[in-house]
Amino acid sequence: MQDEIKVPQLSEEELATGEAIFTRTVSELGDKQTIVAQEDIYSETGIKLVSSGTKIRDKVWDRIVNHKLNKPITESVSFDNCVTVEEIVSNARSIIQTELFYIRLAHSISDPKYLLNSIKNITLPQQIAKKFTVLRDARPRLFQHSIRSAIIASYLAFFHNLDASECERLITAALLHDIGEMHIDPSILDPNHILTAEERRFVCVHPVTGYLMLKSISEFHRDVATAVLQHHERLDGSGYPSWLKGNQISLLGQVLSLVEVTEALTYKFLEPREIRLALNFNRKGFNPNFIDYLLQSFKDDDINYPEEISIKEGDIKKQLGHISSVYNSSVKVSSFAEGKESLASLNNRLKTLRYQLAEFGFDPKDHESLFEINKEEPESVEAIALMVREYLWHNKDLLLFIEYNKEQIEEGLDKEGKQAVSDLKKQLMTAIK
Ligand SMILES: [Fe+2]
Ligand SMILES: [Fe+2]
Structure with missing residues (x-):
């Protein structure tokens, strides 16, 4: 346990903006929920906006969202259909019964009831x-993300022999880890949205917002809030918001960061094999013991999936060739974009993609060797195939980005630069075909 926790500071304005976004979100729920003022609601300046007992809808909301309130809106209202622990358990049960990855988790532990029972024990x-x-x-997807994270947390708590109270803290943190996201404007979280620097800051402080919400809840041990604060930190220091490294991250924080990434993988990939490989890829950022606990749930994979592992050698080689061409074109574009503000986000994307390839051991000058060296190892061939697939997804995104920002990109380039972008687009299209 850490004695002193490093918490990035949020300005008054950031806190107020987040609270206003949350209040607006509540106001938009009027058609799904009956929301009633439990007490008089006041503005920060002491003006009474709503009387106790008022059903809050339409015009009343206008009054509320246009003022800064003297306390968070949820403290002053009641909902007719509030989330309960039973509802969370019931959602978790149906996930464990129907989704392959979670079925596996439940079947990989000696006490299959443990997962749900430990979720039942949390306090809300x-x-x-x-x-x-x-x-x-x-945010239904975020709700599902939270519940699935709680299931994975419960599984890891079992393997790591956490005692009952630590297990409860971990599961609570898993369930609530992204609650700070409710203070971010949802439009900037859209995967197709390109973040400005200011928006990026908003996204990156959601663990801090979550921490601030939870640390004052007397029913929660302080480790819950700390784990939430650290859920995007990485062991190798590449995470946020504080770039903590190794044991600077609490044990629950270490588990939680892996939990939430694993959930995202289970959402992105349907094949357990892909999840397993992606977990193996990401070892540097996470506690390897916990990765190994998760990998245990795949231990019978090799028996169940012999056919699907066969990946055509020719296909991978061809795709590596495409990736090499994209790489070279992207270097060319970067040479024109260097130092130009209008091309900074394109250049950053290109650099990140090249960096990821280099990290994987891809050499654009000798792309065949990556396959040749590994071809006798089925596991490595799968890993390369997964890398190729991931990369092609990124290529699709990149192409969309270039199309979407065409004018801005072309504005900053001379004829030769425009040609380089057009070549890159051609290579991208060939690769993703
Ligand atoms: Fe998060
Ligand atoms: Fe998350």
């Missing part, structure tokens, strides 16, 4: 239940 104080209700109704 009213104040947090209300916020979580808003999350459930306004």
